[in-house]
Amino acid sequence: MTDKNTINIYRNKALVNFEGKNFLGQIGVDSRIFQALNEGGISVGVISQQAIENGISVLVDEVDAEDAVKFLKKEFEKEAKEGHVSNIYSIDNLSVIGFVSDNYNKILSELQRNKIFPLLLSQIASAGRVNIVVTENQTEITKNIIETEIYGKPKTVHLALIGHGNVGGTLVEQILDSAYDILKRKRVDLKIVAIANSKKIAFNQTGFGSDWRQKIKFSQTDSSIERLVEFAKEHHLENLVMVDNTASKDFVKHYPTFVENGFDVVGSNKIYNTLPISEYRDFRKLLEKNKKKYLYETNVGAGLPLIDTIKLLHLSGENITRIKGVFSGTLSYVFNNFSLRNDKYSVVIREAMEKGFTEPDPREDLSGNDVARKLLILARELDLINEFQDINIQNLVPENLLDIDKNEFISRLEELDSEYQSVKENQKPDHVLRYVGDLHGNLQEEKGELDVKLISVPANSALGQLKGSDSIFEIYTESYGENPIVIMGAGAGAKVTARGVFGDILRLSETK
Numbered sequence: 001m002t003d004k005n006t007i008n009i010y011r012n013k014a015l016v017n018f019e020g021k022n023f024l025g026q027i028g029v030d031s032r033i034f035q036a037l038n039e040g041g042i043s044v045g046v047i048s049q050q051a052i053e054n055g056i057s058v059l060v061d062e063v064d065a066e067d068a069v070k071f072l073k074k075e076f077e078k079e080a081k082e083g084h085v086s087n088i089y090s091i092d093n094l095s096v097i098g099f100v101s102d103n104y105n106k107i108l109s110e111l112q113r114n115k116i117f118p119l120l121l122s123q124i125a126s127a128g129r130v131n132i133v134v135t136e137n138q139t140e141i142t143k144n145i146i147e148t149e150i151y152g153k154p155k156t157v158h159l160a161l162i163g164h165g166n167v168g169g170t171l172v173e174q175i176l177d178s179a180y181d182i183l184k185r186k187r188v189d190l191k192i193v194a195i196a197n198s199k200k201i202a203f204n205q206t207g208f209g210s211d212w213r214q215k216i217k218f219s220q221t222d223s224s225i226e227r228l229v230e231f232a233k234e235h236h237l238e239n240l241v242m243v244d245n246t247a248s249k250d251f252v253k254h255y256p257t258f259v260e261n262g263f264d265v266v267g268s269n270k271i272y273n274t275l276p277i278s279e280y281r282d283f284r285k286l287l288e289k290n291k292k293k294y295l296y297e298t299n300v301g302a303g304l305p306l307i308d309t310i311k312l313l314h315l316s317g318e319n320i321t322r323i324k325g326v327f328s329g330t331l332s333y334v335f336n337n338f339s340l341r342n343d344k345y346s347v348v349i350r351e352a353m354e355k356g357f358t359e360p361d362p363r364e365d366l367s368g369n370d371v372a373r374k375l376l377i378l379a380r381e382l383d384l385i386n387e388f389q390d391i392n393i394q395n396l397v398p399e400n401l402l403d404i405d406k407n408e409f410i411s412r413l414e415e416l417d418s419e420y421q422s423v424k425e426n427q428k429p430d431h432v433l434r435y436v437g438d439l440h441g442n443l444q445e446e447k448g449e450l451d452v453k454l455i456s457v458p459a460n461s462a463l464g465q466l467k468g469s470d471s472i473f474e475i476y477t478e479s480y481g482e483n484p485i486v487i488m489g490a491g492a493g494a495k496v497t498a499r500g501v502f503g504d505i506l507r508l509s510e511t512k
């Protein structure tokens with residue numbers, strides 16, 4: 001009998017499956033199965049009848065599986081010839097896990113989220129007693145999930161962090177600093193089990209500590225998604241989260257593979273959300289099918305709570321009519337400082353790079369692409385089906401510098417100085433430069449209008465008073481009328497962005 005406080009695990013079991021048509025419901029079939037196995041000296045465990053599939057499964061010790069199949073084939077030889085029995089076979093290498101739970105449905109849904117689908121389930125509803133049969137390599141994960149649910153054991157969340165530059169590296173430190181507190185306060189055990197960059201990957205199934213930089217530096221393993229997926233399987237890791245802190249267009253192509261292999265996804269990388277709308281939608285369907293989540297709060301406004309706010313407003317039926325503002329922390333810093341100081345444009349751009357505001361290639365900011373992506377991401381949150389090509393972008397990078405190597409571009413930044421000096425000097429008095437994004441038009445139609453451009457505004461206007469690397473987002477809605485909801489604050493920077501990514505990881509961990 002299963003004790004209320006124990007989880008019993010019986011390993012080395014096999015299921016003998018007996019399949020047939022218009023036959024299994026007949027009186028006497030079960031007893032013939034039992035009798036045949038009994039006479040062969042084989043003891044039978046859990047039994048389950050699958051009314052829909054016309055099958056019966058019996059559980060036996062793995063060592064007896066071959067004989068069990070043989071005895072049953074002999075007993076039902078005549079019915080097999082007549083076509084009533086279609087198949088008798090065994091599935092080996094299984095475990096039976098027995099436990100008592102009042103909330104088996106919750107456990108089942110956690111198991112499904114981790115891609116564990118019990119091969120057999122027997123439940124005595126009144127006593128809350130449950131036996132499930134899973135494959136040997138799923139036994140540990142299943143046990144951990146059941147323990148979390150019935151004993152309140154801390155939930156271990158296994159993190160694979162891809163990219164450890166400005167944002168990713170800061171995130172590792174933030175997680176390591178807070179892990180103990182989170183374990184105590186939230187009963188969530190965050191373990192960083194993989195860290196990768198564009199060249200190498202390092203693994204540690206018990207979780208990396210403060211020497212993680214050394215470990216990745218001396219890792220001999222080439223960066224490989226296949227290897228990461230294999231590692232998670234080999235070590236039977238549950239509650240997997242892949243965190244993308246790269247800016248890579250190639251890496252996002254692997255998101256579906258991660259989802260299909262049981263990972264939720266968190267990303268500061270904006271690329272996936274700006275792929276063609278068909279891919280964007282297919283990925284959402286894939287997530288739904290696999291009961292997985294993709295969180296990306298930092299895609300717009302870094303650590304500011306923008307995506308969630310827009311999502312909630314939209315979901316609750318609020319009619320959003322326009323979103324405009326300064327979307328880029330980098331370009332905010334550049335134009336806030338360049339407009340007021342006597343320094344050259346290139347000097348201020350270099351400062352923004354040093355402060356960790358820019359994209360890995362600063363042309364992504366200066367070309368307007370990064371702001372355009374953010375605008376498109378917000379548009380799609382409103383169910384608009386705009387594509388990247390629909391956006392009117394004022395590109396601030398001269399054509400001759402667009403396709404050269406990134407380092408060469410950085411070394412030639414001074415070539416931009418004279419043009420922007422004259423743009424600055426040709427403004428009306430008491431005006432400053434701001435690079436803005438504007439989503440407008442009839443947002444109830446399929447597509448909105450998206451503009452990204454450099455403008456000159458009065459220094460005493462709301463936009464004109466922006467400071468540092470602050471972003472400002474004005475959200476106009478029907479209920480709020482002429483007075484927009486305004487979200488303002490640091491729009492870039494490794495610390496705030498990593499904190500935002502961390503927030504997404506915690507949100508996932510709590511719902512997982």
Ligand SMILES: NC(=O)C1=CN([C@@H]2O[C@H](COP(=O)(O)OP(=O)(O)OC[C@H]3O[C@@H](n4cnc5c(N)ncnc54)[C@H](O)[C@@H]3O)[C@@H](O)[C@H]2O)C=CC1
Nearest residue numbers: 163164165166167197198246247248268269360492493497
């Ligand atoms: N810096 C900021 O304020 C904000 C940045 N973001 C986003 O954060 C992401 C990361 O930005 P940073 O940390 O500044 O970049 P970074 O250049 O400092 O770091 C990028 C990391 O990604 C790795 N990487 C690149 N391609 C890879 C691949 N194919 N496979 C595995 N690893 C790969 C690199 O080796 C490096 O470790 C970008 O997508 C950016 O748009 C989002 C919001 C704000």
Ligand SMILES: N[C@@H](CC=O)C(=O)O
Nearest residue numbers: 328329330358359492
């Ligand atoms: N380069 C981006 C970083 C955040 O998305 C910006 O400056 O806004």
